[in-house]
Amino acid sequence: MGQITLNKVSKSFGEVEVIPPLDLTIEDGEFVVFVGPSGCGKSTLLRLIAGLEDITSGHVDIDGANATNVPPAKRGLAMVFQSYALYPHMSVKKNIAFPLRMAKLGKAEQDAKVKAAADVLNLTDYLERKPGQLSGGQRQRVAIGRAIVREPAAFLFDEPLSNLDAALRVNMRLEISELHQTLKTTMIYVTHDQVEAMTMADKIVVLQAGVIEQVGSPMELYHAPRNRFVAGFIGSPKMNFVEGAEAAKHSAHAIGFRPEHVAISAENGLWAGTVGVSEHLGSDTFLHVQTDLSSVPLTVRAPGEVEMHYGDKVFLTPDMDKLHRFDAKGLRIA
Amino acid sequence: MARNVTTTRKATVTVVAWTIGIAIFFPILWTILTSFKTEAEAIASPPSFLIFDWTLENYATVQERSNYFRHFMNSVIISGGSTVLGLIIAIPAAWSMAFVPTKNTKNVLMWMLSTKMLPPVGVLIPIYLIFRDMGLLDTRTGLVIVLTLINLPIIIWMLYTYFREIPGEILEAARMDGATLRSEIIYVLTPMAVPGIASTLLLNIILAWNEAFWTLNLTAAKAAPLTAFIASYSSPEGLFYAKLSAASTMAIAPILIMGWFSQKQLVRGLTFGAVK
Numbered sequence: 137m138g139q140i141t142l143n144k145v146s147k148s149f150g151e152v153e154v155i156p157p158l159d160l161t162i163e164d165g166e167f168v169v170f171v172g173p174s175g176c177g178k179s180t181l182l183r184l185i186a187g188l189e190d191i192t193s194g195h196v197d198i199d200g201a202n203a204t205n206v207p208p209a210k211r212g213l214a215m216v217f218q219s220y221a222l223y224p225h226m227s228v229k230k231n232i233a234f235p236l237r238m239a240k241l242g243k244a245e246q247d248a249k250v251k252a253a254a255d256v257l258n259l260t261d262y263l264e265r266k267p268g269q270l271s272g273g274q275r276q277r278v279a280i281g282r283a284i285v286r287e288p289a290a291f292l293f294d295e296p297l298s299n300l301d302a303a304l305r306v307n308m309r310l311e312i313s314e315l316h317q318t319l320k321t322t323m324i325y326v327t328h329d330q331v332e333a334m335t336m337a338d339k340i341v342v343l344q345a346g347v348i349e350q351v352g353s354p355m356e357l358y359h360a361p362r363n364r365f366v367a368g369f370i371g372s373p374k375m376n377f378v379e380g381a382e383a384a385k386h387s388a389h390a391i392g393f394r395p396e397h398v399a400i401s402a403e404n405g406l407w408a409g410t411v412g413v414s415e416h417l418g419s420d421t422f423l424h425v426q427t428d429l430s431s432v433p434l435t436v437r438a439p440g441e442v443e444m445h446y447g448d449k450v451f452l453t454p455d456m457d458k459l460h461r462f463d464a465k466g467l468r469i470a
Numbered sequence: 471m472a473r474n475v476t477t478t479r480k481a482t483v484t485v486v487a488w489t490i491g492i493a494i495f496f497p498i499l500w501t502i503l504t505s506f507k508t509e510a511e512a513i514a515s516p517p518s519f520l521i522f523d524w525t526l527e528n529y530a531t532v533q534e535r536s537n538y539f540r541h542f543m544n545s546v547i548i549s550g551g552s553t554v555l556g557l558i559i560a561i562p563a564a565w566s567m568a569f570v571p572t573k574n575t576k577n578v579l580m581w582m583l584s585t586k587m588l589p590p591v592g593v594l595i596p597i598y599l600i601f602r603d604m605g606l607l608d609t610r611t612g613l614v615i616v617l618t619l620i621n622l623p624i625i626i627w628m629l630y631t632y633f634r635e636i637p638g639e640i641l642e643a644a645r646m647d648g649a650t651l652r653s654e655i656i657y658v659l660t661p662m663a664v665p666g667i668a669s670t671l672l673l674n675i676i677l678a679w680n681e682a683f684w685t686l687n688l689t690a691a692k693a694a695p696l697t698a699f700i701a702s703y704s705s706p707e708g709l710f711y712a713k714l715s716a717a718s719t720m721a722i723a724p725i726l727i728m729g730w731f732s733q734k735q736l737v738r739g740l741t742f743g744a745v746k
Contacts, residue, residue, distance in 0.1 A: 188645070188646075208645045209648045213646065214647075217639045217643060221639040222643075223640065224640075224662060225664075234649075238648035238650075239648055
């Protein structure tokens with residue numbers, strides 16, 4: 137079991153309230169991702185759940201029981217840190233066995249569990265090594281191994297992939313998703329990378345300045361962002377926004393459309409513009425088109441082989457069905 | 471511009487360094503040499519440097535007159551005991567200041583350090599009276615306590631500096647892994663801080679070993695360590711330079727040897743945190 141409920145939880149450091157009271161329910165077995173820009177309070181929120189920070193007001197329930205005053209060691213949660221936080225003086229084996237040793241399990245049982253975890257994570261050949269002799273990806277696996285052996289009610293991941301290089305990050309992303317499929321344990325994952333959020337989550341919690349902007353499945357957030365912040369944060373490259381007369385035509389303060397929802401043509405279209413920088417990714421090309429609609433260029437996704445160059449005159453036509461409308465406060469107009 | 475180190479420059483630096491080094495070491499060397507002279511040669515003018523009748527007579531006399539081994543054991547017990555006791559108190563203290571600092575942590579640290587600025591003689595009378603009333607005068611226990619107290623600020627400061635270098639996330643990981651505070655300190659913090667703890671231990675043994683003010687004032691015979699042993703040779707009945715030197719040599723030898731073998735550890739310890 138691993139249902140976690142936050143009731144009116146808030147956190148202040150001295151006079152500064154970093155998290156105003158918020159409510160959130162994380163269902164058993166769910167993969168929840170907290171995402172938001174740096175300093176939005178997502179890590180703090182995770183640490184409140186872990187018990188590493190004291191809650192200023194409200195309460196955290198784990199499986200229905202109030203855990204607010206339960207020390208981190210007794211909450212039955214396991215955490216994987218950004219810096220891996222391995223014990224440098226212990227071998228991989230001892231690192232993974234540490235939670236079991238703390239739980240005073242028998243030696244044979246410890247060995248069996250460490251072996252099982254090492255098998256799952258491909259660490260069997262490295263059990264006698266010290267963390268200093270491992271690569272970044274292997275260290276990350278050890279940190280995950282140390283979390284798995286505890287058979288926790290929930291896993292907490294604090295930006296676990298941000299120290300890895302891009303290729304390894306993709307691999308580990310898949311491994312963690314795979315692990316979630318196998319274990320079916322609740323996982324709470326903190327990241328500032330919306331790609332990780334979109335690809336891994338069952339449910340995404342978008343945070344800004346300690347406030348939950350929206351909670352929903354990746355597709356809900358993509359198709360129906362509650363406000364401009366979520367609209368701009370979810371999706372890559374980010375959504376284009378146009379204000380003024382063009383938005384007024386749709387009786388909105390601002391309209392938004394994603395780069396993948398605009399047609400680009402050299403001959404005709406709704407808006408005229410000039411191609412600026414283009415980014416060729418192979419499969420796709422992202423063109424930054426300067427128009428009279430806004431001061432910033434609009435981003436357009438075109439096929440990889442598109443023949444458009446710097447300075448070319450082009451026309452853009454957004455897909456009207458996929459237009460997002462926002463009012464003056466930035467809230468979505470349904 | 472690449473720095474051109476000329477031979478002349480190198481030579482000058484070498485000469486200057488050696489001159490300073492020898493100037494610092496000379497008194498110790500002179501003491502050791504004097505300890506092998508007869509009393510007459512020891513005060514001869516002009517003094518002889520290496521050409522004299524080498525003798526071990528002083529060492530024999532010193533051992534005969536005052537029990538070197540007993541003083542030595544007292545020194546070992548007092549310096550070792552006060553260091554171990556100091557570490558037991560300082561590790562949790564440094565832990566709390568390094569990992570759960572409060573608004574006043576810096577002030578507490580400064581206050582502790584400020585106690586080292588106080589001239590010890592200022593508190594000699596009260597401490598003497600307290601020791602007398604508690605029956606701690608001339609006991610090893612008494613000296614262990616007083617030396618622990620006077621060196622505690624340094625031990626805590628050093629450990630605090632080391633602990634600050636240990637990432638807090640590792641201790642949090644231990645907490646998440648189910649470690650109690652005790653397990654966290656014993657299994658995670660202490661092993662990680664071993665180099666730091668070792669150099670703190672070494673430095674404190676040396677400080678306690680060399681401490682003369684309290685050891686001379688609070689002991690008479692039973693608990694007297696090597697500092698008292700040396701002092702007993704500068705008697706009002708006249709100075710016996712050669713014997714004094716022999717006693718000094720015997721007193722400093724153990725710590726000199728220990729310091730020699732652990733110098734790497736000490737230097738690393740004292741410069742810890744200065745460079746990454």
